[in-house]
Amino acid sequence: MNFRSVKPSQGDYFMILIVCLLIAVGLTAIFSASYHVESATLKSNFTKQIVWFVISFVLMIVAIVLPLRLINSVTYWLYALSIVALIMTLFSSRIADVHRWIVIGPIQIQPAEFVKIGVLLTLAKYLSEERRDLSNLRDIGFAFGIILIPFALVVKQPDLGTALVFVSLILPMLFWAGLPFYLFFSMIAPFLSLISAFNYYSFLVAMILIAGVLLFMKRGPRYFLFNMLMNIGVGLITPLLWGKLHTYQQHRILTFLGLKIDPHGASYQVIQSIVAIGSGGFFGKGFLNGTQTQLRFLPAQHTDFIFSVIGEEAGFIGVLFILALFYIILLRGIFIAFVCHNRFGSLLSIGIVTIIGFHVLVTISMTVGIMPVTGIPLPFISYGGSSLMANMILIGLLINASIRRYKY
């Protein structure tokens, strides 16, 4: 990666090229996924997505041009607007049994996609304020509060996948904002305890590891004792709570985590996706030649499982190409965060990297069965206007931060 490509005088416009490449690949995949099906709704996917692209491109330009200071000043209003939009969603009519869209005339908007931006901006603004002290638990707690409200509202829709996007934001941004390692570790250790709690030996090993790291932090006996007690507590309560769940609830959780195979139900999609990708081989079956795709064995193939279409028709080569493009975007994003001298822009950039990275890793991992099926879109590639617009705005903001890295 050539860091010098971001010259002091200009922003990272190279990003636009990469994103456009990704969108072109996405359009090709959507075309393939919608091909030769007589149904009109699917046929129009391709043209619709082109329209969305044009609109998003304009939105991206706007996001590049607007001064960061201006954006910063209206951030809390945007947050309020986001919350209102999410509440409105809950009162909207159901589509496919969930409250996920707001319908305005012929257009269905998925507010949660834009709320991601609002929450991200708010968190960046909050954490970038001079008076924040990230060793202060009250300030940390408030940061958690910022994501908790939209999280709860999106869970209500219900859309757990998107809700997890908000959760994914908090740790990387706190970390980038300067959260001390010892607190960072206090936050992630309980998850380790929770996962290891199902087996005596794994729990013992986890506790020894945690104790070791806690001692290594040299934060004194109170810190050590408090964390140890908390982790042991989590470990003890987990099996009890698990036992209280009904069998079907346990099955659902296990299936969600991919620990249990249910070939006729939830796992069916993943099995078909793996078959599609695996059968693609090195060079792929060729455009419009993927049997899993063209014969509709692949579920949700123009949205959640679009990457399987690429895996089948373009093969390992295609996968490598797409992963490389995403990798470039993410690394450049981290670099922008690194070089951006204003704290708001820097935190904003790391948040954008987190959001896009989370989407990419989760959706792609899900197609090869190493992550649960959550139903979130693959940025720039999956069909869907709201998602494309939101992601283009994020890229716009990232370029914006790169342009204004010395000013504010």
Place this chain on the structure above:
Amino acid sequence: MNASQLQNRYRIFVIGISVAFFVLLCRFFYLQIYQRARYFQESERNRIQKIVLQPTRGIMYDRNGVVLVDNRPSYSVYAIPFETKKADSVFELTATILSMDVGEVKDKIRRYRRSQFAPVKLKRQIDFTTLSEIEENRLSLPGIIYDIEPRRAYSSGVRAPHLFGYLGEITDNELEVAKDSGYRLGDIIGKKGLEKVYEDVLQGLRGFRYVEVDAFGREVRTLKDKPEMLPLPGKNLHLSIDAELQKFLEARMDTLQGGAVVVDCRNGEVLALVSKPDYEPEIFTKPITQDVWNGLINDPRKPLYDRMVQSLYPPGSTFKLVVASAALESGLITKEWSSYCNGFLTFGRRTFECWKTVGHKDVDLTQAIAQSCNVYFYKLGPKLGIDTWSEYAKKFRFGERTGIDLINENAGLVPTQKYLDETYGAGKWSQGLMLNLAVGQGDLLVTPLQLVSLAMIMANKGVYHQIHLVRYIEDPIDGAQQQLRVDSTMIQGISDTTFNIVRNGMYEVVQGVHGTAKICRFRDIHVAGKTGTAQNPHGDPHAWFIGFAPYEKPEIAFCVLVENGGSGSGNAAPIARGIIDHYFHKSKRKLAYEF
């Protein structure tokens, strides 16, 4: 945070992202390069489906080429499990339309499913209303499809349900036996009658074809690079049945209980085989409802029973032909041996009555047969003894199956010394039993088929031709005819003289002044026969008439039974008259035969 701390955290981010991408890439490498072959096969299995092509079932013709059993298209309903499971309402709606239980529908899908996408047969041969209802609800019934499946059609007007038998879905037990022949759950198999006996011939050979299907089980295209095999149609059966004669007899006996068999005594071909009461053969061409089935099963007149083949009766006086032959052949009597009948015979403390209470006066053997004098034969009974009696009964093929090409044939019962000892206790049965056995009563039980066989043996003076229904099997493709072997045997130990004497008695039954079946007299045809009036515990005696014609050069042998019909001469012989009249005067069969 100072610059070096920031640098550290920057590195952590870069390393974190890089590790994540590397892990993903490894996973793709593993799936797409290392495991490619396995997943490629799986994707091929998904899209390629072997479609079994069902052959058309063979057709049954009568002896003159009239189509008796044919195929006609009908519709069967299938479910594609992958599609139907999407909504519970599909099952409910389907169940309502097909008038099945929701549980039944689900159970069928669970039991019969071969894959997510392979159709499972839900119901066979739906009527047109059901079909249009499915079509109307197309959109609410994802995964419910229908397809043409032939059903049997009986267009000639011949009922003969016991003869043709019927088809049905293969059961688990049948599948266990027949799975090596390529049957699968949901297949159709012959259940009764000729459909069952000639299942192997009629069914043909299944073909197959590979097609590309989409996720909804829809055929996208036929794969040309995969082998394809067309089904071979089942072979046609050319029956010996004369449709006209069969129809005539079915109509003639429609209100009666009993039946009739007509056999060409020159070769053993069955010209007509009627058992009454019967049922519409059509009812088994569609899935039978519980009500109809219970009605058939519980009908006290037992319409499902093929009386000619499965049921046992005392033969009554028709059996006197056997006793007469035995007495002559064993030297007990001669043709001239005569006896006086005063209407009854006292034997021990019991009185055995002749049917003619005033008696037959002096009768010789010919007249004893012609007038069916019981007393004459009562006297022969004890003289013959059980051993000679049963020996000759067996010579005339009683107590064994004729081997006709139908299922569930009954062998009947010829009592022997051993049998009587076991039944009544050794020495505990009196010679009085012999009196009954001599007139075809007592423990002796026969099938009507065995009696027509007796008539044939009499007609042919000892030559027995295997009684059979199928003349030849025809390959519908090249028209090749496969003749079936007909075994002919000569009854041993009965001389021509004996046959001539007994046959003469049979001639007198019809032609004689005192004959019991004068009703069968024709100007141009001489008929020979024997009436029977079999006493039985179920009510009025069964009326029998067996015989052959023409006497001089026999062509047909027949047996008529009217259950509880009273006297043979009064109720069975008139039906035989109709048979002979039809055969010699109305039937066109001679044309076909000589052609």
